Amino acid sequence: MSNSVWSHITEMFQLPFTNPVLIFTLILFIILLAPALMERIKMPHIVGYILAGVLIGPYCLDLLKKNLAVDLFSTIGLLYIMFNAGIELDLVEFKRNSHKSLVFGILTFSIPIAIGFPVCYYLLGYPMLTSILTASMFATHTLVAYPIISKYRIAENQAVAITVGGTILTDTAVLIILAIIIGAKNGGLTTAFWLHLIGSLIVFTLVVFLIVPRLAKWFFSKPESDKTSRYVFILACMFFSATLAQMAGVEPIIGAFVAALALNKLIPKPSKLFDNIEFVGNAIFIPFFLISVGMIINLNVLFSGAGAFIVAATLTIVALIGKWISAFFTQKIFHYSNNQRQLIFGLSSSHAAATLAIILIGYKSKIIDDNILNGTIILILVTCMAASIFTEMAAKKMSKVRSPEIIED
Secondary structure, eight states, X not given: OHHHHHHHHHHHTOSSOOOHHHHHHHHHHHHHHHHHHHHHTTOOHHHHHHHHHHHHSTTTTOOOOOOHHHHHHHHHHHHHHHHHHHHHSOHHHHHHTHHHHHHHHHHHHHHHHHHHHHIIIIISOOOHHHHHHHHHHHHOOOOTTHHHHHHHTOTTSHHHHHHHHHHHXXXXXXXXXXXXXXXXXXXXXXXXXXXXXXXXXXXXXXXXXXIHHHHHHHXXXXXXXXXXXXXXXXXXXXXXXXHHHHHTTSOHHHHHHHHHHHHGGGSXXXXXXXXXXXHHIIIIIHHHHHHHHHHTOOGGGGGSOHHHHHHHHHHHHHHHHHHHHHHHHHHHHHTOOHHXXXXXXXXXXXXXXXHHHHHHHHXXXXXXXXXXXXXHHHHHHHHHHHHHHHXXXXXXXXXXXXXXHOOOO
């Protein structure tokens, strides 16, 4: 009897884990403990999830391998990240400072690409498509340090508003570049490709912006629609839009982002529905995605030779320089203070959600190699730390002199 019990236990814990209950238990404990550990060392939670994924992945402890269940939750998490990015944006504030957000968006999009492409193409010697995709990754940014803004209550500062607004412009532009690069990889940029892409994007945009909001208004007005059904409806809209995006020939993350922009005004902030959307994403789907990202990272590549270290260091330095120069020119154009420049740099220097999405899609399409993939993870770790440090420093100073820092038109 004891032998059968022991054999059952050893079979259950055989590496890598295959028992779905054990796998989900492991993931939940990581989601629970990783943020607490990161809090102790003053690091963003995203770093903890990725490092945990590296630890349990096939290239380290080999506790868990990528399988259908992991891929499913990972895909949901990736879509959820882009959906959250669109839902959390303050479109009213964006419109109010739209001209300044446009200028900052152009700067923070074009300057990193202008620096990154020649570095990747000429210095690192990567092919044209790889260089363009990697350079476009430098243009993205994720507002990882935004909770610091809330902590010091300086969200009304104009520098914050234009940085958030610039996120819409630069991430949307990069996602369109991604669609073009994937199209070029799969079949070439022919006339038929452009006609199909433009035509399908027009149809996709009209459906999402004209039909989906009207359906949402009708559904929300029904007295029998409770908080559960409203959340499920929002989730269905996200996946419906993602499916339409795939049918249009672009990545589903574009569909999730566009759906969020279309539904943005119908989901008040704060509200129970908004809280439910954030809660489920932050509790399960997004951490699962970040853990799955860590699982595909082979840090041994970094120790395989000087080339891997050179790529990782180069990507990180170029990413930080590009965002700093963008913040510097924004400061000079709009006569912002040094603290505001530092705040813009802090908020826009962290690479996370959109960067991961672009690099992973490029990796799966065999445009990106292992060196760039692993170098990007190092980039994410370093830029998230830098963003948190610079934003914290600027926010502390600005919270003491809030009113003088706000520059009006």
